[in-house]
Amino acid sequence: MTALPLADPLIDLQALIPDAVLDIRYATKDNLTGRPLYPFAAAFLRRSAAEKLARAASALRAKGLRLVIYDAYRPLTAQKALWEAKPDARFVADPKKGSSHNRGGAVDAALADSSGRPLPMPSAFDDFGPLARHGAPGVPLEARRNAETLKAALESAGFVSLADEWWHYRDREALSWPILDVPFEQVTR
Numbered sequence: 001m002t003a004l005p006l007a008d009p010l011i012d013l014q015a016l017i018p019d020a021v022l023d024i025r026y027a028t029k030d031n032l033t034g035r036p037l038y039p040f041a042a043a044f045l046r047r048s049a050a051e052k053l054a055r056a057a058s059a060l061r062a063k064g065l066r067l068v069i070y071d072a073y074r075p076l077t078a079q080k081a082l083w084e085a086k087p088d089a090r091f092v093a094d095p096k097k098g099s100s101h102n103r104g105g106a107v108d109a110a111l112a113d114s115s116g117r118p119l120p121m122p123s124a125f126d127d128f129g130p131l132a133r134h135g136a137p138g139v140p141l142e143a144r145r146n147a148e149t150l151k152a153a154l155e156s157a158g159f160v161s162l163a164d165e166w167w168h169y170r171d172r173e174a175l176s177w178p179i180l181d182v183p184f185e186q187v188t189r
Contacts, residue, residue: 010073010104010182011050012189013043017057021068021112025125026078032126033085043072044187046104049171053107056157060111065149068118070108070125070167074101076181090164091128098179105174108167109154111146119146122166133164 013020024041025031045053057067074082079095079102086092093099100106111119120143123131130136134151135144147166155161159169 008046008048010044010180010187011047012187013045013050013053013069013072013107015189016050016054017067019061019066019116020057021066021116021118023068023070023110023118023125025070026074033081037074037078037081038184040184042184042187042189043069043107044104044184045072045107046171046174046177049105049107049174052158052171053154056153056159059153059156060149063149064114065119066112066114066116068110068112070110071101072107073104073180073187074099075183076102076179077183086128088128100170100174102179102181103174103177104180105171105177107154107159107169108165109150109169110167111150121150122147125167128164132166134161134166 014022022041022043024038024043027036027038027041029035060067076095076098079099082092083095110121113119122136122139122143123129131139151161154169158172160172162168
């Protein structure tokens, strides 16, 4: 594990994107482990990735939409807990390799309307069933369109989607960044 260079630190997404709706599931029991993994609800990304996310948020805002953020930077300690709960590399990265979340370069997101009400999406967050795939058959039209709108905004800002999870996006550069295990309490807010 390594500390971030000062040129690209972890930053608080709520400070950069104040209208983002935080629904940080890993700060609650409402996640696949059944227990909180984070001490409080917050979302952090490396500055370079956060600036890309801010561009996507701006494009969505112009359409009367807001980002919902489920997760972003995830300390390696939390990754290990997720792996213990679901050791399936199709859905949870093996902590031995780390994930783009552990590098501060991934965000799990959805859409809300301009007043912050979540919009229909193809499946629930962290639902690893067939409806979670981009373009899955059987998804209602409104949910499909919302997922497509989210994908277009994030990809045009420099993120890459994950085929099996409509909510997961990583910065194109993230996999070259070091794995971090910085506790939330130690990230400057």
